[in-house]
Amino acid sequence: xxxxxxxxxxxxxxxxxxxxxxxxxxxxxxxxxxxxxxxxxxxxxxxxxxxxxxxxxxxxxxxxxxxxxxxxxxxxxxxxxxxxxxxxxxxxxxxxxxxxxxxxxxxxxxxxxxxxxxxxxxxxxxxxxxxxxxxxxxxxxxxxxxxxxxxxxxxxxxxxxxxxxxxxxxxxxxxxxxxxxxxxxxxxxxxxxxxxxxxxxxxxxxxxxxxxxxxxxxxxxxxxxxxxxxxxxxxxxxxxxxxxxxxxxxxxxxxxxxxxxxxxxxxxxxx
Amino acid sequence: xxxxxxxxxxxxxxxxxxxxxxxxxxxxxxxxxxxxxxxxxxxxxxxxxxxxxxxxxxxxxxxxxxxxxxxxxxxxxxxxxxxxxxxxxxxxxxxxxxxxxxxxxxxxxxxxxxxxxxxxxxxxxxxxxxxxxxxxxxxxxxxxxxxxxxxxxxxxxxxxxxxxxxxxxxxxxxxxxxxxxxxxxxxxxxxxxxxxxxxxxxxxxxxxxxxxxxxxxxxxxxxxxxxxxxxxxxxxxxxxxxxxxxxxxxxxxxxxxxxxxxxxxxxxxxxxxxxxxxxxxxxxxxxxxxxxxxxxxxxxxxxxxxxxxxxxxxxxxxxxxxxxxxxxxxxxxxxxxxxxxxxxxxxx
Numbered sequence: 001x002x003x004x005x006x007x008x009x010x011x012x013x014x015x016x017x018x019x020x021x022x023x024x025x026x027x028x029x030x031x032x033x034x035x036x037x038x039x040x041x042x043x044x045x046x047x048x049x050x051x052x053x054x055x056x057x058x059x060x061x062x063x064x065x066x067x068x069x070x071x072x073x074x075x076x077x078x079x080x081x082x083x084x085x086x087x088x089x090x091x092x093x094x095x096x097x098x099x100x101x102x103x104x105x106x107x108x109x110x111x112x113x114x115x116x117x118x119x120x121x122x123x124x125x126x127x128x129x130x131x132x133x134x135x136x137x138x139x140x141x142x143x144x145x146x147x148x149x150x151x152x153x154x155x156x157x158x159x160x161x162x163x164x165x166x167x168x169x170x171x172x173x174x175x176x177x178x179x180x181x182x183x184x185x186x187x188x189x190x191x192x193x194x195x196x197x198x199x200x201x202x203x204x205x206x207x208x209x210x211x212x213x214x215x216x217x218x219x220x221x222x223x224x225x226x227x228x229x230x231x232x233x234x235x236x237x238x239x240x241x242x243x244x245x246x247x248x249x250x251x252x253x254x255x256x257x258x259x260x261x262x263x264x265x266x267x268x269x270x271x
Numbered sequence: 272x273x274x275x276x277x278x279x280x281x282x283x284x285x286x287x288x289x290x291x292x293x294x295x296x297x298x299x300x301x302x303x304x305x306x307x308x309x310x311x312x313x314x315x316x317x318x319x320x321x322x323x324x325x326x327x328x329x330x331x332x333x334x335x336x337x338x339x340x341x342x343x344x345x346x347x348x349x350x351x352x353x354x355x356x357x358x359x360x361x362x363x364x365x366x367x368x369x370x371x372x373x374x375x376x377x378x379x380x381x382x383x384x385x386x387x388x389x390x391x392x393x394x395x396x397x398x399x400x401x402x403x404x405x406x407x408x409x410x411x412x413x414x415x416x417x418x419x420x421x422x423x424x425x426x427x428x429x430x431x432x433x434x435x436x437x438x439x440x441x442x443x444x445x446x447x448x449x450x451x452x453x454x455x456x457x458x459x460x461x462x463x464x465x466x467x468x469x470x471x472x473x474x475x476x477x478x479x480x481x482x483x484x485x486x487x488x489x490x491x492x493x494x495x496x497x498x499x500x501x502x503x504x505x506x507x508x509x510x511x512x513x514x515x516x517x518x519x520x521x522x523x524x525x526x527x528x529x530x531x532x533x534x535x536x537x538x539x540x541x542x543x544x545x546x547x548x549x550x551x552x553x554x555x556x557x558x559x560x561x562x563x564x565x566x567x568x569x570x571x572x573x574x575x576x577x578x579x580x581x582x583x584x585x586x587x588x589x590x591x592x593x594x595x596x597x598x599x600x601x602x603x604x605x606x607x608x609x610x611x612x613x614x615x616x617x618x619x
Contacts, residue, residue, distance in 0.1 A: 164359070165354050165356060168352050168354050168356035169356055169358065171321070171323055171343070171350065171352070171356065172350065172352060172356035172357075172358070172414075172417075173344075173358075173369075174322070174323070174342075174343040174344045175321060175343055175344075175346075175348060175349060175350035175418070175427075176344075176349075176369055176370030176373060176417070176418075176421060177344045177345075177347070177370055177373050177374050177421065178344055178369070178370075178373045179344055179373075182373050186358075186369070186373075187358050187360070190360035191358070191359055191360050193360075
């Protein structure tokens with residue numbers, strides 16, 4: 001053990017420190033600049049005034065509440081849509097997996113702006129007119145969020161499915177008399193808990209920070225609010241950026257936290 | 272009286288036949304093994320009984336009821352998988368009680384049955400553990416208890432011991448047989464391990480390339496194999512290309528040495544193969560028996576047994592002798608004489 005440790009330190013040189021340090025500076029320096037700037041709203045004093053102003057703004061609370069609700073709805077629908085779909089592909093259509101992989105990365109390939117214009121053109125006229133009322137537009141924007149967060153949700157569920165022996169678990173359930181609904185809710189969903197949670201948190205973070213869909217469909221989402229504030233104020237956008245960062249990091253922290261608990265219940269296939 | 276019946280069952284996958292004209296009647300309480308190499312169709316046949324695969328043709332009946340197209344969750348057939356397939360999110364007790372839970376049984380009915388099953392597999396203190404906290408052998412016992420908890424009509428075991436180490440495998444083998452006999456449950460056991468099949472089964476179905484090669488008791492399969500495949504697959508065997516000298520009396524010739532076969536049917540000329548198990552051969556000469564001369568080719572020390580391979584007329588012949596301290600092991604190249612009774616060999 002000691003030899004291994006001494007070998008590790010012996011291998012380290014100037015460049016071993018230089019590159020990680022440079023990467024950290026590249027990432028944290030702008031963040032530090034933003035944080036520092038957000039704390040200087042009161043001249044010559046370090047204060048949380050910008051944060052107080054932002055949090056006291058009813059429009060912020062409204063937009064945050066709207067995006068959070070949309071995020072939760074997106075997560076619930078995504079889980080109910082993708083878990084059974086991926087499960088079915090694993091079980092019955094394994095040959096369709098490459099097709100699903102390609103479909104799942106389409107949101108990365110097609111620019112969101114193109115996608116939004118496509119949505120508006122398709123759903124602003126009959127037979128599916130979904131832009132006339134706020135409720136209908138919310139349906140449209142939720143569908144849009146589901147598509148945008150699909151790569152994250154699909155990947156998370158896919159990784160989760162790979163970690164369990166889907167076929168054997170399903171067949172074991174069937175041989176014990178369980179139907180498809182019981183198998184899904186008693187066996188598959190609980191064993192994908194961590195994967196679903198990871199996907200859900202990334203999905204939620206994506207919706208919270210999304211700008212283009214909310215802006216073009218004229219809904220009171222957090223993304224457009226942040227841009228609006230940034231147009232005519234200086235310190236509040238910086239505070240908002242830090243709050244947004246904090247939300248994302250909180251989501252990542254939660255993923256890490258919940259991922260740790262799953263080891264004792266992992267299936268040992270014995271293969 | 273037939274309990275489970277498979278009649279003319281066939282299964283094809285994209286044009287390739289996995290199981291061909293499978294016919295079998297299984298009596299209630301019988302332990303039957305499907306034995307064969309990988310890809311012979313044994314697991315596919317088992318999966319058709321379980322309902323995970325639908326037969327392309329044929330019929331499966333259980334106690335007179337047609338099961339052929341019944342969904343797996345309506346068959347009341349217990350299944351134990353090679354990979355255990357325990358539900359990782361449930362405790363051992365929850366796993367065992369799951370079949371009863373989905374059947375709508377009350378907690379007061381489930382609890383005593385789970386306790387009974389835990390007692391049956393000697394894991395009374397493990398009910399609150401998760402599968403990941405158990406060893407492979409313990410997990411497979413839980414899988415067995417889970418399959419039995421629902422009181423299935425038939426118990427299906429798909430290579431349940433293949434993932435375990437040798438010692439646990441032997442222990443669990445006895446455990447499975449004990450439980451099966453205690454409960455008197457009709458059981459189908461799939462394996463590629465001949466020792467498992469021979470030691471556990473009431474009857475064995477030997478399969479090859481989707482076809483049934485032979486059905487019989489372990490003794491029938493081992494002592495009276497009907498085909499060359501069965502003779503070679505089950506146990507060790509010497510198969511020697513011989514020339515028929517006297518078809519009426521079953522006299523054949525290996526090179527220049529004459530052999531009297533104990534069992535022979537209608538000999539349709541040459542080539543014919545003489546089959547004799549290595550343990551039937553003895554060193555030395557015996558009056559009235561078959562005696563062959565050769566030279567020691569290789570010697571393999573197997574612990575309890577020493578396997579000597581002799582080249583007789585250019586053909587390798589294996590001979591198994593029990594090891595003992597005073598045993599004199601010959602040297603490679605030594606002339607060696609072997610003898611075997613007339614009824615120990617047969618012609619294929």
